[in-house]
Structure formats: C-alpha cells, structure tokens
Amino acid sequence: MTLVKICGMTNAEDVDQAVAAGADMIGFVLVPWSPRAVDLEAAHLLRRRVPRGVEAVGVLADETAGYAAQVLELAELDRVQVYGPHAAETREVLGERAIIGRRLPDDAIDATDPILLDRAFGDEPTADELAEHWETVGALSRAGRRVLLAGALAPANVGAAIAAAQPWAVDVARGVEREPGRKDHARVSAFIAAAREGRAA
Numbered sequence: 001m002t003l004v005k006i007c008g009m010t011n012a013e014d015v016d017q018a019v020a021a022g023a024d025m026i027g028f029v030l031v032p033w034s035p036r037a038v039d040l041e042a043a044h045l046l047r048r049r050v051p052r053g054v055e056a057v058g059v060l061a062d063e064t065a066g067y068a069a070q071v072l073e074l075a076e077l078d079r080v081q082v083y084g085p086h087a088a089e090t091r092e093v094l095g096e097r098a099i100i101g102r103r104l105p106d107d108a109i110d111a112t113d114p115i116l117l118d119r120a121f122g123d124e125p126t127a128d129e130l131a132e133h134w135e136t137v138g139a140l141s142r143a144g145r146r147v148l149l150a151g152a153l154a155p156a157n158v159g160a161a162i163a164a165a166q167p168w169a170v171d172v173a174r175g176v177e178r179e180p181g182r183k184d185h186a187r188v189s190a191f192i193a194a195a196r197e198g199r200a201a
Helices: 012-021 040-047 065-074 087-097 127-142 158-165 185-197
Strands: 003-006 025-029 055-061 079-083 098-102 115-118 147-150 169-172 177-179
Touching: 003 185, 012 025, 012 185, 025 040, 025 169, 040 065, 055 065, 065 079, 065 087, 079 087, 087 098, 115 127, 127 147, 127 158, 147 158, 158 169, 158 185
Parallel strands: 003 025, 003 169, 025 055, 055 079, 079 098, 098 115, 115 147, 147 169
Antiparallel strands: none
C-alpha cells in the first residue's frame, strides 16, 4: 500500500483532521521563506498531536547535518526531509531518518532510500511532464527503491499517479489547500481516499 504524507501543516485543526482521515505522515515546513512555514516551537507543539504509528517529518532547505539532527531531537520528529547542498551529508549522519529531496535522482549520492522526487517545485507542469515524472519514479519503484512521489498532486490525479509510478509514498501540500498553510479538509479526505483506492477521485 502506498503511504500518504500530508505536508505544510501549520495548525492543530488541520493536523487532527489529516490524522483522522488516515494520513501516514504529517509534514511541517521549517523553511522561513515558505508560505507554509512554522518555527521549531510550533512544529514541536503540533508534533505532539501526531499519534504513534503516524510519522512526523520536518522539511528543511540548505541546513547543515548538525542542524537537522538538532531539529529531530528538539521537535521530537521521526524524520527530516532535506533539500540543498548538505542533503547527502545529512543522510550520512542520520541514515534513513533523512529523506533527500530532488527533482531528479543522482545515483552517485542518492543510492540509499527513502528519496523524494518532486517534479514541480511550485511550477505547473504539463500533462506530458507529469507523465514523464511518474515514469521516472516508476522505474525506481520497479527497481525496489522507496520513493516519495511529489509535485502537482491532487485528489483528481493521485490515483493515476500511483497506478503509473507505484511509489512507496505520495506527498501533497498545495493540492489539498484552501490557501497557503490552510488545508481544505474535504480535499485532504478525498486525496487520502483516492490514494487508498489507487484511482482518480
């Protein structure tokens, strides 16, 4: 079964609803310039609402391995999702508790799992670009890799994405929002249901 990560959480109501709807991972963005950013204290408080059996993940960009390790400890997170020049070093230090985020895999430094592949990075890819992205993830999945698929996912296409890519997990933030940092609870529920069924909602 493909796991579901609902990311960009900023408030208790959204965390509680996503957990109740069946999310497997809850993500907190610790990147100050993001419209979905929370600080370390807020992430820690929200993390306490995440029950055992659901992973809490902190998203970091351009931070050192030492800082990532501090974030794991201080916010009591299960994993960090890391972007930028220190990602490979962070993986070496933290092992599987660090998820490297990329547009495309670099086998020279991303030989271990899990890895997150995000085609969009805030862009609006075409249908052909999305299909190509899903095929890239699918090739890795068929090779036995644990890949988190991200980028322009929404309730309407997550089922097709899973059918094409067979990822270890799917990751969504913007596709289930009513505004940046605030979730649309109906869309969150629809996304999780569609992911479980492996079809378009």
